[in-house]
Amino acid sequence: MTVHIDLGRMAGGVPAVMDLEELLATRLLVQGNSGCGKSHLLRRLLEKSAPWVQQVIIDPEGDYVSLADKFGHLVIDASAHSEQGLHLAGDRVRRHRVPVVLDLEGLDLEGQMRRAAAFLGGLFDAEREFWTPVLVVVDEAQLFAPAVAGEVSDEARKASLGAMTNLMCRGRKRGLAGVIATQRLAKLAKNVAAEASNFLMGRTFLDIDMVRAADLLGMERRQAEMFRDLQRGRFMALGPALCRRPQEVAVGEVETVSLGASPKLMPMPEAPAEDARALILTPPEPEQLTARARRLPPPPPPDILAQLAAARPAPILDPPPPTAEETQALRREWEEIVQAMLAEPDAAYRPVNTLYQDMLLRCRIQGLGSKVPDLAGFRNLLALLRAGFGGGMDERPEWPAVQAQAAVLPEDVRGVYLLLARAALESAPCPSDAEIAEVYGSRSLSRARRVLGYIEEQGAIVCRQDLSGRRIVTLMGLGCETAPAEAATLV
Numbered sequence: 148m149t150v151h152i153d154l155g156r157m158a159g160g161v162p163a164v165m166d167l168e169e170l171l172a173t174r175l176l177v178q179g180n181s182g183c184g185k186s187h188l189l190r191r192l193l194e195k196s197a198p199w200v201q202q203v204i205i206d207p208e209g210d211y212v213s214l215a216d217k218f219g220h221l222v223i224d225a226s227a228h229s230e231q232g233l234h235l236a237g238d239r240v241r242r243h244r245v246p247v248v249l250d251l252e253g254l255d256l257e258g259q260m261r262r263a264a265a266f267l268g269g270l271f272d273a274e275r276e277f278w279t280p281v282l283v284v285v286d287e288a289q290l291f292a293p294a295v296a297g298e299v300s301d302e303a304r305k306a307s308l309g310a311m312t313n314l315m316c317r318g319r320k321r322g323l324a325g326v327i328a329t330q331r332l333a334k335l336a337k338n339v340a341a342e343a344s345n346f347l348m349g350r351t352f353l354d355i356d357m358v359r360a361a362d363l364l365g366m367e368r369r370q371a372e373m374f375r376d377l378q379r380g381r382f383m384a385l386g387p388a389l390c391r392r393p394q395e396v397a398v399g400e401v402e403t404v405s406l407g408a409s410p411k412l413m414p415m416p417e418a419p420a421e422d423a424r425a426l427i428l429t430p431p432e433p434e435q436l437t438a439r440a441r442r443l444p445p446p447p448p449p450d451i452l453a454q455l456a457a458a459r460p461a462p463i464l465d466p467p468p469p470t471a472e473e474t475q476a477l478r479r480e481w482e483e484i485v486q487a488m489l490a491e492p493d494a495a496y497r498p499v500n501t502l503y504q505d506m507l508l509r510c511r512i513q514g515l516g517s518k519v520p521d522l523a524g525f526r527n528l529l530a531l532l533r534a535g536f537g538g539g540m541d542e543r544p545e546w547p548a549v550q551a552q553a554a555v556l557p558e559d560v561r562g563v564y565l566l567l568a569r570a571a572l573e574s575a576p577c578p579s580d581a582e583i584a585e586v587y588g589s590r591s592l593s594r595a596r597r598v599l600g601y602i603e604e605q606g607a608i609v610c611r612q613d614l615s616g617r618r619i620v621t622l623m624g625l626g627c628e629t630a631p632a633e634a635a636t637l638v
């Protein structure tokens with residue numbers, strides 16, 4: 148079943164639709180400066196998808212409690228519950244498939260992080276039979292997954308960052324689909340941002356943010372300036388759930404009110420000054436001190452757990468996990484798709500995000516549905532196939548050692564290491580600078596030599612030349628070396 152969420156309009160009035168099933172598999176990242184319309188966009192997405200998928204909203208400012216009225220979300224006032232209670236609530240939310248707004252307003256940052264972590268942990272730790280799809284929307288995601296340590300305790304930061312990493316990196320198998328919004332990508336932990344394959348980039352002013360947005364969308368850097376001029380409510384969209392090329396989307400209206408809407412200018416009241424003194428400085432009545440200023444629906448009943456346990460639709464059971472043969476067959480199908488992609492001209496120089504989107508599309512065309520690799524898995528496969536490790540490489544006896552050696556190197560040079568390893572294992576000639584550059588995704592031969600130098604500095608390889616100046620690379624830890632390169636290396 149394909150469900151299309153109507154986000155608004157693209158150029159020429161064409162409807163901008165989002166494929167919900169694809170979104171669940173490939174997650175979404177929204178970036179834009181304050182007031183550009185991120186929360187409005189999330190609200191539109193939530194309203195339009197509410198009939199189709201269970202939703203959990205991590206709401207630091209109590210913006211989304213108004214969804215409860217119209218769509219029946221349970222609002223959990225996080226300040227009224229312990230971390231343990233929220234962990235359990237998270238688990239029950241999955242069991243009973245209750246849509247929820249976790250309202251974190253009124254807590255200090257540390258309290259918000261700890262409680263969000265506990266609740267997300269409960270969602271994540273649910274038993275396999277309850278792994279049904281949930282859209283998990285996190286507004287102001289940089290609060291929960293900050294790029295740098297702030298003033299909160301290490302423990303709170305680790306808990307919250309861990310929960311966000313789990314959501315974005317390991318959530319898909321468990322049915323959790325992260326949708327995160329942030330004012331600045333630079334403030335968001337990289338590993339959390341990296342796992343989204345769909346992007347909606349709104350107005351941003353800082354050069355560095357514009358360039359990052361352009362990079363993520365695969366646009367040229369000279370086009371980055373356009374993000375400065377985007378109007379409120381307009382976003383550049385890209386991703387398998389949205390569109391294959393960057394397109395501008397004007398987000399449509401919403402049905403519920405945002406409690407975070409910008410204050411409107413209004414005439415000043417005409418209160419005489421003497422009343423003002425009394426209005427502001429009269430000592431408070433006792434109940435005024437304690438009553439929490441809730442602005443919308445009545446506070447949730449005290450025992451949210453009992454409420455969660457109330458009758459909900461029976462959970463849909465997942466199909467049984469695939470057998471080893473099925474996994475193997477799927478892997479071969481993925482390999483074939485990636486090989487076909489790599490055979491295309493210039494495939495080596497396209498950004499990995501673009502390739503990944505292509506991969507998702509091809510998987511769909513092949514009828515694989517949601518059986519797609521995640522981004523990390525895809526990068527791995529790409530590195531292996533670029534290095535020439537085709538079908539069955541993981542059955543070679545040396546494979547675990549190669550993998551272990553590659554794993555200690557930074558991700559961007561692993562492909563080159565694998566290329567050298569394959570040549571060494573087959574006693575083939577050492578790859579040329581051009582081959583190395585291509586696997587690295589660059590056209591620069593000097594860059595290739597620098598990468599080689601870097602891997603050597605890490606102690607993973609040793610390069611030397613034979614008497615005729617042809618390079619030989621020895622792989623430390625594997626105890627094998629390549630044959631001399633076909634031509635002498637120019638230095």
Ligand SMILES: Nc1ncnc2c1ncn2[C@@H]1O[C@H](COP(=O)(O)OP(=O)(O)OP(=O)(O)O)[C@@H](O)[C@H]1O
Pocket residue numbers: 179180181182183184185186187188330379380381397398399400405407408409
């Ligand atoms: N597409 C839109 N159509 C109409 N109004 C919009 C649209 N997008 C945003 N707005 C309005 O603009 C204001 C700011 O939007 P919003 O609160 O979504 O910004 P934001 O990006 O979430 O900002 P912040 O980062 O400060 O939370 C709100 O009053 C919102 O109702």
Ligand SMILES: [Mg+2]
Pocket residue numbers: 185186187286407
């Ligand atoms: Mg907002």
